[in-house]
Amino acid sequence: MGERVGLYAGTFDPVTNGHLDVIGRAARLLDRLVIGVAINTGKGPLFTLEQRVELVQAEAAPLAERSGARIEVVPFEGLVVDVARKAGAGMIVRGLRSVTDFDYEYQMAGMNRRLDDGIETVFLLASETNQFIASRLVKEIARLGGDISSFVPPLVLERTLARIRESQAG
Numbered sequence: 374m375g376e377r378v379g380l381y382a383g384t385f386d387p388v389t390n391g392h393l394d395v396i397g398r399a400a401r402l403l404d405r406l407v408i409g410v411a412i413n414t415g416k417g418p419l420f421t422l423e424q425r426v427e428l429v430q431a432e433a434a435p436l437a438e439r440s441g442a443r444i445e446v447v448p449f450e451g452l453v454v455d456v457a458r459k460a461g462a463g464m465i466v467r468g469l470r471s472v473t474d475f476d477y478e479y480q481m482a483g484m485n486r487r488l489d490d491g492i493e494t495v496f497l498l499a500s501e502t503n504q505f506i507a508s509r510l511v512k513e514i515a516r517l518g519g520d521i522s523s524f525v526p527p528l529v530l531e532r533t534l535a536r537i538r539e540s541q542a543g
Contacts, residue, residue: 377402379495380462382409382453386418387529388429389511391503395468396433398497400440407460408433412450419512419536422448432526454488465492470499470507516541 381399385392385408400406410426418425430446437444449456457465465485467478475496482494499506506524515521515537522530 376404376461377464378405378407378460378462379403379464379466380407380409380453380457380460381466381468382411382449382456384411384413384418384508385425385429386413386420386508387511387525387533388425388432389503389506389508389525389529390523391468391470391499391506392429392508393432393436393526394500394503395466395497396444397436397440399466399495400436400442400444402495403442403464405443405445406437406466407456407462408444408446409449409453409456409460410446412448419533419540424532428529428532431528452488454485454492457492458489463492465494467494467496468499469496470504512537 379399379402381396383392396406396408408429410422410429412422420428426446426448433444433446453465467482469475469478478496485492485494511521511524511533515533521533525533
């Protein structure tokens with residue numbers, strides 16, 4: 374049996390405990406996990422692409438060590454199936470928080486399968502403590518002065534608050 378390689382793609386703006394839960398669980402199932410950080414300027418990211426890649430690398434490193442899987446973080450633009458092909462991934466890993474996520478992800482999985490039927494989409498259900506965490510909401514809470522410390526790891530908390538202070542000062 375060959376190397377089991379998966380791709381987990383997202384914007385990760387910022388990377389949350391929910392993302393890290395999926396990364397850690399996927400890494401236990403795979404030999405190599407490629408985390409694709411999408412450019413996605415349309416979402417008006419809080420962090421630059423380079424900052425998001427750096428934060429995901431920092432937070433994923435201990436998960437790689439614990440799981441024994443190799444975890445690589447790469448920036449990307451374009452189709453997820455193209456990134457998966459380039460990485461040699463046989464699966465796209467997606468996290469599901471809710472029925473709403475499922476509707477969207479089911480459609481995306483079908484489209485990706487039509488684009489490349491050799492790449493499977495695998496869904497990991499969010500742990501119950503992470504089912505409601507969304508980067509969009511984390512940013513909104515932080516901008517309004519709320520406590521996001523239970524949604525993100527300490528480094529991400531520190532950087533998120535600093536970015537928000539910068540954006541509000543400028």
